[in-house]
Amino acid sequence: MKTITTATGIDCRHFINGQYMDSINNKTFVNTNPANEEVLGTVAEGGEEEINLAVTAARRALNGRWKTMPLTERSKVLRKIGDLILERKDELARLESLDTGKPIWLSSTIDIPRAAYNFHFFADYMTTMGTEAYQHDDVAINYAVRKPVGVVGLINPWNLPMLLLTWKLAPCLAAGNTAVMKPAEWTPMTATVLAEICKEAGVPDGVVNVVHGFGPNSAGAALTEHPDVDAITFTGETSTGTAIMKAAANSLKKLSYELGGKNPNIIFADSDLDEVLETTIKSSFINQGEVCLCGSRIYVERPAYDEFVEKFVAKTKELVVGDPFKEGTNIGAMIGKEHYDRVLGYIDLAREEGGTIRTGGGRPEGFEKGYYIEPTIITDLDRNARCVREEIFGPVVTVIPFDLEDEVIAQVNDSHYGLSASIWTNDLRRAHRVANEVEAGIIWVNTWFLRDLRTPFGGLKQSGIGREGGMHSFEFYSELKNICIKL
Ligand SMILES: NC(=O)c1ccc[n+]([C@@H]2O[C@H](COP(=O)([O-])OP(=O)(O)OC[C@H]3O[C@@H](n4cnc5c(N)ncnc54)[C@H](O)[C@@H]3O)[C@@H](O)[C@H]2O)c1
C-alpha cells in the first residue's frame, strides 16, 4: 500500500479587519488529516471576543469605501476574487483534500473551479439587477431600491467547504454587505486563504472577516447571538438549524438555511439503465456520500429492480477507496472519527433492521490509519426503517422496489426532509407529473446535480428556509425599500 501523502497543511488564524490574528487568549485546536490521522496544523479557536472584534470591524466597513464604491467597481472586485481563486487552484485543491479527505481530482475539478465560478457568476449577475416601479395615475410614482442587509454571519459546513462558503460570500458581497465567516472546525484551511484572496482583489479591510472555532459555546454560537449581526446564512444539519434559530430569535435576525436531506432517486423501468447507473454511482457515492443532495433513497420500479441491483452492485464493487492524493481513487476518507463511527453505526443498524448488505458494509482492508468506509448498498429494508428515513451522510444507500407511481410518490413524500430528488423515465408526461408531486425544492429529471446558478436552490420542510441562487440570493442579501413620490 503506497504511503498516504504526508503533505502538511497550514496553520489557520482568524482574519479580522484585514489582518490575520491569533485568538486573544492564544487558544488553538489541532487540525487533522482524516486520510492518515496526521496533524495538518493548528487553528486559532475564537469565541465571543473575536466575534465581537470581527462584527465591530464589519459594521465600521459597512459605511466606508465599500458603501461608496460604484457597483461596476464592486463587480470587478468580485471577478478578481474568482480570477485569483483559479490562479491558486492547485494550492486550494490540495488544502481542500487534506482537510476533507476527498479525492484531489474532485477538489480540482469541482470544488475549487465552482468556488471561482460562484464569484464570476455573481460579478455578472449583480450588474443586471433591476427593481420595480409603479405609476399611480398622475398622483404618484413608486419605485423600489435595494439596500444591503448589513453585517451578515456566514456559518459553513465541512463537506464542500470552499464551494459552499463562496456560494454565500459572493452574493453577500455583491449586494454590498459585510461578512463574518465561521468555517466548519474540521475544514479551516481554504477559508483562511480565501480571506487574503479577497484582500488582494481589493476588498476593503473589515468587509470580509474569518473567525475559526466550534459551534456551541464557541465562535458559532457567539455569531448567532451577537446583537449587531443583521442576518445569518447557515448550511448544516437540521438540528443545528434549530439551535441557531433559537439563538438568533432575540435579535430577530434574518435567516437563510440550507439543511439536511434524505433524497429519493426514483427509477422507472422505461429509463435507460446504463445512463441511470452511470449517474447513480455519482449521486450515491461522490464525495464519500457526504453531499446534502446525494440520492441515498433509491426506488426502482419492480420490472427493472433485479437487473438494476445486479449491475449497480457490480459497478460499485469497481470503485476504489483510498488515498485522496493517489491516482485512481474514487472515494476518499470520511471527515473524521466521530462521523466515521456514526456512519458505521448506521450500517450496523441496517443489519439489525433486517437489511441485506449487497456490497460494502464496513472498513476496507489494508488501512492502518484514516477513516475509510466501503461504498455500501443495502436492500430488503422496510420503508419505515431508520436507515431509509434518516440522513446518514456517508457512502451508504438503500434500494427499494415499487409497483405503482402513486405508491412511490407516497413513500418519497413520507419524510420530514424535502431537499432534492432525481426522477428517471423516458415518459415525458410521467416526468412532469411525478416532478409536480414530489415534495422537494430541487428536482432533476434524467440527471443529477446539474446546476444553473440562476435557479432557486433550497429545500422544503426540514431541509431549509429560503432559496439561494440568482435573484433569490439578492432577496436574502438585500432589503427592498419602496419610495413613493407624490406628483
Ligand atoms: N442543504 C444544503 O445545501 C447542504 C449543503 C451541505 C451540507 N448540508 C448539511 O450539513 C450537514 C453536514 O455538515 P456539518 O456536519 O458541518 O453540519 P453541522 O450542523 O454539524 O455544522 C455546520 C456548521 O455549523 C456550526 N455550528 C454547529 N452548531 C452550532 C451552533 N449551535 N451555533 C452556531 N453554529 C453552529 C459548525 O461549527 C459548522 O461550522 C448535513 O446534514 C448536510 O445535509 C446541507
Ligand SMILES: O=C/C=C/C=C(\O)C(=O)O
Ligand atoms: O452538500 C450540498 C451541496 C450543495 C450544493 C450547492 O449549494 C450548490 O450547488 O449551489
